[in-house]
Amino acid sequence: xxxxxxxxxxxxxxxxxxxxxxxxxxxxxxxxxxxxxxxxxxxxxxxxxxxxxxxxxxxxxxxxxxxx
Numbered sequence: 001x002x003x004x005x006x007x008x009x010x011x012x013x014x015x016x017x018x019x020x021x022x023x024x025x026x027x028x029x030x031x032x033x034x035x036x037x038x039x040x041x042x043x044x045x046x047x048x049x050x051x052x053x054x055x056x057x058x059x060x061x062x063x064x065x066x067x068x
Contacts, residue, residue: 017048 001009021029021044029041038046 017044020044 021041024040029044030039032039034040035043
């Protein structure tokens with residue numbers, strides 16, 4: 001697929017995730033186990049923002065080691 005199609009799919013997915021979050025209460029997101037011991041809110045975080053945060057940290061460390 002081309003870049004424009006992929007960015008469109010990404011935008012649609014982000015909108016769907018945000019819509020899901022908006023429909024849920026704080027209790028539904030963070031106070032009820034959804035997958036084993038994990039809450040829905042935590043699982044959303046694990047699979048959306050956390051990988052980017054982890055990559056940013058690793059890239060920053062890599063750049064610092066190489067004095068970039």
